[in-house]
Amino acid sequence: MEEAILEEVVRIYRGKPEKLIAALLALQRHYGYLPEPALRTLAQELGVPLSKVYGVATFYAQFRLKPRGKHTVCVCLGTACHVRGSEQIFHALKRELGVEPGDTTADGRFTLEVVSCVGACSMAPVVVVDEETHGRLDPEKALALLKKY
Amino acid sequence: MRSLMDRCCSRCTHSPQTPCKDYVLCRRDGPFCHDDPECKRRRKAWLNSRFPPPGSGQRRLLVCGGLTCGAAGSFSLPEAFRKAIEKAGLEEQVTVTLVGCLGLCEEGPLALVMPERVLYCRLKLEDVAAIVEEHFKGGKPVERLLFRDDTGKTYPFLPEIPFYRKQQRVVLERCGYINPEDIAEYIAAGGYRALTSVLFSLSPEEVIEEIKKSGLRGRGGAGFPTGKKWEAARRVPSSKRYVICNADEGDPGAFMDRALLEGDPHAVIEGMIICGYAIGSDEGYVYVRAEYPLAVKRLRIAIEQAYAAGLLGENILGSGFSFHLHINEGAGAFVCGESTALMASIEGNRGIPRIKVPRSTEKGLFGKPTVLNNVETFANVPLIILRGSQWFANIGTKGSKGTKIFALSGKVKHTGLVEVPMGTTLKELIFDIGGGIKGGKRFKALQIGGPSGGCIPEDMLDLPIDYESLTGAGAMMGSGSIVVMDEDNCMVNTARFFLNFTERESCGKCTPCREGTKQMLNILERITRGEGSPSDLSLLEFLGQVVKATSFCGLGTSAPNPVLTTLRFFRSEYLQHVTERRCSAGECMALRRFVILAEKCIGCGACAYVCPVKAIKGEKKKPHHIDEKVCVKCGRCFEICRFQAVKRL
Secondary structure (H helix, E strand, C coil): CCHHHHHHHHHHHCCCHHHHHHHHHHHHHHHCCCCHHHHHHHHHHHCCCHHHHHHHHHHCCCCCCCCCCCEEEEEECCHHHHHCCHHHHHHHHHHHHCCCCCCECCCCCEEEEEECCCCCHHHCCCEEECCEEECCCCHHHHHHHHHCC | CCCCCCCCCCCCCCECCECCCCHHHHHHHCCCCCCCHHHHHHHHHHHHHHCCCCCCCCEEEEEECCHHHHHCCHHHHHHHHHHHHHHCCCCCCEEEEEECCCCCHHHCCCEEEECCCEEECCCCHHHHHHHHHHHHHCCCCCHHHEEECCCCCEECEHHHCHHHHCCCCCCCCCCCCCCCCCHHHHHHCCCCHHHHHHHHHCCHHHHHHHHHHHCCECCCCCCCEHHHHHHHHHHCCCCCCEEEEEECCCCCCCCHHHHHHHHCHHHHHHHHHHHHHHHCCCEEEEEECCCCHHHHHHHHHHHHHHHHCCCCECCHHHCCCCEEEEEEECCCCHHHHCHHHHHHHHCCCCCCCCCCCCCCCCCCHHHCCEEEEEHHHHHHHHHHHHHCHHHHHCCECCCCECEEEEEEEECECCCEEEEEECCCEHHHHHHHHCCCEHHHCCEEEEEECHHHCEEEEHHHCCCECCHHHHHHCCCCCCCCEEEEEECCCCHHHHHHHHHHHHHHHCCCCCHHHHHHHHHHHHHHHHHHCCCCCCHHHHHHHHHHHHHHHHCCCHHHHHCCHHHHHHHHHCHHHHHHHHHHCCCCCCCCHHHCCEEECCCCCCCCCHHHHHCCCCCEECCCCCCCEECCCCCCCCCHHHHHCCCCCEEEC
């Protein structure tokens, strides 16, 4: 864990309990997840109980308490993707990677995630790998996509 | 003068530190403080390069940089075009800009040639050279890259394409036509003039009156009259008030707000500043989803530029009115679309709604009077001020004024972003604009309003789009997502899909929503697994009514809508699942069975190759068969077989 990042986040948000979510987003952006020691420090510096930090971190879908793999494969299960067959894609990826959503493959290469909509409905069904959106997929193409990473 | 925002010469007295009420007008039509034909000429030259007039020989290529076109490869196009244009020696005549969403997402990446409005579809890097050679040099549009309908007819000009013909783009007028990362283009297109006229010629009460007279209602879903909301907040005595823009577009299938923020962020900012002036607030927040990184980025740039130009901050244009704007990134919670939950989230808490007395207009963010409107609502405000409430009230129906933006997706041919006057029928939207159903399939239903909305069958497609008609049908306007379903979509599975979503997104505060959606989901899962019974249908209806009547916030009171509407309009499909144990659409995995027809199978082995669980066995060139005990019913054999030898039962 890089201490400098934590120090920087603490410096910006110290004593501002209303900035808890922004602080958590900033931490996650750097670490890829929310490490427990960082949450303890943050709770102290912001002046909020650790239970509240944990409550907020588990309430919102964006936050993760476990480290992530090298790449995040995020399957969109929004309505438009659903009606164009995203469930098949999800099952195919789940089978291929052998993990449940939120978990990481044993080799640490991929973390599987699901999202309710990324707003790219016109090219449904969509899978987002890291920051790149891939559309008009089917199970075949989605599996082929993994090989690119 | 590289930008319209720069000083034309040393005589220009304007700077953000020396604000001036003529600033916005002066940028485009000035200078007003001194007279110099050369300064006027420079302005004109800049404007002509951005908005080339017909016959000038100047062209501007607008490349769609919306999320969808971007993902399809548009982000690399501008650079390629610039290089090719330079190589052809045309850099004086043609400029290239990355813009926001042009609307016809299905055909992306899109590019539009101005001023003639030739639209190119499905562009690839390989096509760049042809456009530069044949069109920019030769003067003839490249036929093969134009929009083509089913009959093969091509449409060179955007306004003639059926998708655009029935639309009325007023809120989206600039979206796709200006560089969203340059405030100068927004100002050149008439932006911030509404703000100027508000600050210097209208009292806050007059602004509210104008919005009330226009009949504008909230575009986020519930349709509350905007002017009334503003008035309520203004009336509460307080030294501090807040303006919040709800850009937490959580409905799956909705991307209107994303497109607006990516394509014309200043319109939203201008609407918010006007609201601040009207209600007496000096501080606002845009609560935007973290799932929309591009929208956040463009909004951030827009806010910085508005500050730099003195249009945000202290003493705006010397009017004495100050307004500050912050971005607040959401962290992924559907319930935060609910106003009180959203405010809880800005305050750094879990997004849990509170009881609505007092209303947010009395005690909202940090306990202060707060106006919360959504992105599209704010984007309508400058238009109403500039063109007048009467102009706005003339569009639409008796109870629903103006236009509405919809995100069209699902099994419709032309998916994309559309804007139509209120009162347009759903049929016009799906068939005239959307082009009907893909692949010659049959229309089954459309889902409007997201997880809070309902499913509308074919015989109700003549329903006009207005708040009351849709609510009467058990659906709702919602924020504007329309997902079209065809014969291959199972309505029971669709209802299960939505319940799965609302159950997951329920914040857990109240029992009817937390437990009720869970029980409803259990029943729906049972039915889609083929384990349901006819009595489940009445139980579902009963539970749905209870959840609707007793939940705490809008999430719970609307969560049963997809179930109740599908039970009402597609009951036979439910009955098929619970009595025949069959799903005729073939979507419910557990109810599917696949067999190989021996007389049609040639033994090519393609199905055995794609089967993920090796359930298909057979010798080469001899009929194969499926081991049903191993089969996971994924259907990939069915999709891959070219001889129709795999049959779905």
